Amino acid sequence: MRSISADIFEGPHFGIIFGTLMVAAIAGGTTGLWLTGITYDVMGSYPPAFSIIVAVSALSTLAIWRAAPRTIFLVPGRARR
Numbered sequence: 001m002r003s004i005s006a007d008i009f010e011g012p013h014f015g016i017i018f019g020t021l022m023v024a025a026i027a028g029g030t031t032g033l034w035l036t037g038i039t040y041d042v043m044g045s046y047p048p049a050f051s052i053i054v055a056v057s058a059l060s061t062l063a064i065w066r067a068a069p070r071t072i073f074l075v076p077g078r079a080r081r
Helices: 002-008 014-043 047-067
Strands: none
Touching: 002 014, 014 047
């Protein structure tokens, strides 16, 4: 996750941005476990919870794709092709 964040949010405030992203990721991880347990208790099986997990993961992938820079940055030491 750090490399994606560094590519998108590089700059002097990267530490604060990355820290905020990590807090959100940790909160999502712990909340996801709790909600999976509740879903199992209510529905009696795990497939509905797994379907929600797949949907949220797809949404996350879409958000990263949407936030990605659309320009190619030249990296020092690499030749252009």
